[in-house]
Amino acid sequence: VDEINESRRKQIRTHHTGIMESDLANWRGYFQAVRRSDFLMGRKKDWRADFDFLLRTKTPLKVLEGSYS
Secondary structure (H helix, E strand, O other), X not given: OOOOOHHHHHHHHHHHOOOOOOOXXXXXXXXXXXXXXXXXXXXXXXXXXXXXXXXXXXXXXXXXXXXXX
């Protein structure tokens, strides 16, 4: 990520008051789950999740529930 623009700030705020509940440990757990995902990290296909994908509204819950394992 090179820049946190207004669109990204808005997405971060949305998650910060939602599923992540303003807790750094929740964010850490989220990105650790992403790191463990072969799919999201591009180890299964020629595609890798970018920051904007990870900030989509439904992505955090899917990641935390193991949908991208």
